[in-house]
Amino acid sequence: TWGDSKNVTVNSGTQVTLEASAVSGYTFEGWYDGSVKVGSNTTYQVTATANKTYKAEFIHNTGITFFMGNTRDDSEGQNREKPVYGVILTYDYWIAPYELTFNEYDAYCEDTGKTKPNDEEWGRGTRPVIRVSWWDAIKYCNWLSIENGFAPAYNETTGALLDQSGNVTTDITQVEGYRLPTEAEWEYAARGGSVDITNGIEANDYKYAESNNLNEVGWYYSNSGGKTHPVGEKDPNELGLYDMSGNVWEWCHDWWGD
Numbered sequence: 001t002w003g004d005s006k007n008v009t010v011n012s013g014t015q016v017t018l019e020a021s022a023v024s025g026y027t028f029e030g031w032y033d034g035s036v037k038v039g040s041n042t043t044y045q046v047t048a049t050a051n052k053t054y055k056a057e058f059i060h061n062t063g064i065t066f067f068m069g070n071t072r073d074d075s076e077g078q079n080r081e082k083p084v085y086g087v088i089l090t091y092d093y094w095i096a097p098y099e100l101t102f103n104e105y106d107a108y109c110e111d112t113g114k115t116k117p118n119d120e121e122w123g124r125g126t127r128p129v130i131r132v133s134w135w136d137a138i139k140y141c142n143w144l145s146i147e148n149g150f151a152p153a154y155n156e157t158t159g160a161l162l163d164q165s166g167n168v169t170t171d172i173t174q175v176e177g178y179r180l181p182t183e184a185e186w187e188y189a190a191r192g193g194s195v196d197i198t199n200g201i202e203a204n205d206y207k208y209a210e211s212n213n214l215n216e217v218g219w220y221y222s223n224s225g226g227k228t229h230p231v232g233e234k235d236p237n238e239l240g241l242y243d244m245s246g247n248v249w250e251w252c253h254d255w256w257g258d
Helices: 102-112 134-147 183-190
Strands: 015-019 026-033 036-039 043-047 054-060 066-068 085-087
Touching: 036 043, 066 183, 102 134
Parallel strands: none
Antiparallel strands: 015 043, 026 036, 026 054, 066 085
C-alpha cells in the first residue's frame, strides 16, 4: 500500500506496480520519470533495473466540465493536442446524432437553386454530405434556422455570429439558430458528454468515440473500401451520437483548418 510517497528496495528484474488514486477535486494526469511522461493510466508497471524516482501528477478540476486534448498521451496525437487543459461549459447545447446527409443537404440545394455537391460516385441518400466548405455549411445552418422559425446564426459575409435580433455577438449563448459546434463542444460530445463525464472526470477515456477498437465505431481507410458509408451503421458513443470517429471530418464553428 502506497501513501503520498514510498521508497522500496527490490532485486533487479523485479516488476513493480505503482497505483495512483486522486482525492476529491483532482484528476490523475500521468506518471512521470523526471520530466518524461511514462504512463497515462492510474496503474503503472515497471521492471526495476536501477534507482528511479517516479511521480504521479494530478490536475485540480474544481469547476471543470471536461479535459480537452490528448488526455491518453497517445503516440498518434499531434502537437496541437497538447497541453491537455480543462474546459468549463457554462450552458447547455443540442447536437445532431448523425452527420449531415446528402438527403438533407440536397433538399437545401433544391430549395435555393444551389448546385449540389459531387458525391464522387459513392452514392447520396443517407451518406454524409461531402465537398462542402465551411461557408457552405454556415449558409445551410441559416437556411435550416429560417425553415424552422429561428433567427439565423451567421452573418454569411463575415462568418460572425448573430443574436436573436440579428446583431453581431461574441456571446454564443445569445445565438438562437442552428450553428456549427465549437471545437470544445464537439470534443465534449464525442467523449460522451454528461453521460460519461462527471465533475471533469471521464468514466471511459477511450481511444476513439466509445471504443478502443475503431472498427466498432468508425469507417476509415482499412474498412471503408475507400468511400463514405451511410450514417449510423457503426456503434454510437455513450451519448448516442454516431460516426464521431471516422466516415468524414466535421466542420466546427471555430476552425484552424486548411
